[in-house]
Amino acid sequence: MRYADFTPYDIVLLLQGLGVTLALFVGTTLIGLAIGLALAVAHHYRVPGCRPVIVLVTEALKNSPVLVQLFLVFFGIPAFLHIRMSPVEAATLTISLNTAAFAFVVFRSGIESIDRDQIEAAQVFGLSRSQILRLIIAPQAAAFSVGPLVGILVNQLQVTSLISVIGVFDLTKIGNILNLRTLQPFIVWAVIGLIYYLAAKTLAHAGGRIEAALRKSVKWGGI
């Protein structure tokens, strides 16, 4: 019996890999967006001592390879602090922080894009700080940020392929396994690439629809 052929079970394997990739992508995106938003708000309100630290850390995360960040977290931190860390934990931590760094920049410019006059007008009307944040800043910043965020998320989906290097069984790792077993790199990597491509396209399409919905109020809709 030969084990080198493709079997129907390989489809299950691929779906499993896709599941891991998507679950990790969704999880890190939610965590990353939450952290990025918190950083942007802290930056906006000038929390004492926060600004230089936030800018330094996010710049370092944006300007270094994700692979090195993964190695630092997966190999470096356990050796330094003498703790155990599973590949999935290391991947989640790294990609979340990476997404947060990129999201922070988008949210910050989203907040900065809002006219100062609007905030002053709201203050004159007696709105509290949290009301201004919720009712004036948030809706406009959201509409402004969705476009760039979708671009970042499409990129982050591709970045998740790197976690296969530290041993997470994601789609790329499954591709590695199939490639080594069947020795048919063209078919294997073309299929893996196609799955990533379709996922990225779906994400971009969904993002476009959300952006259109959020910008509806900006457009002139008639009286």
Add this chain to the structure above:
Amino acid sequence: MRFWRVIEPHIGFLLQGFALTIVACLLAIVGAVLLGALTASMRSSGNRWVRGTANAYGDVFRNVPFLVQLFFFFYGLPELGIYIGAFETGVIAMSIAGGAFVSDVILSGILTVDTGVIDAAKVSGLSRIKIFTRIVLPIALRVSVRPMGSILINLVLTSSILSTITVNELTGAAKIVAATTFKPFEVYAVLLVLYASLTTLLSFAISAIHRRLNRFMMGG
């Protein structure tokens, strides 16, 4: 300092890796610009099929992870009977992936040139080649410096992925040092700072070039 104590005996080896990273990035940016220029001219073509092919290339290579592209070439090329080293494969993969992004930049650079300027040049009797090299290109290059720079920075970051196909560039060299010293935290922390400072320096240089090329556009 503990970081320096760990790194110091291996500094020569790491510098070799660094040199390899630089060479890979320089070769890849040249390849990417050539491929990007070709693709951009194809994308501005009148022929539907030529345009479609170029668009499909850009679309595919921007939406598939670089790691998957790299494995496709690394494992796939020997199947075709093309036996080249891992470094060459890496440079080719980086050029192809980079070309997809560069074509965008070049195309939008060419499109920013006002048609009135080109008409004026035609009326003045300049040849098509003169118009392209003396009028279109200088204007297009000026606006392209910044986006092209961010592609170069991305290539530097992407080059770390070559370590997964056994190329001992900076990250690959650091992996070996981390394994021999048993001090992964120190090694990778230094590596992260190195990459971050390299790309930050690059972005400063790009800003300077951008300002220099656009000095006529500013007042005063």
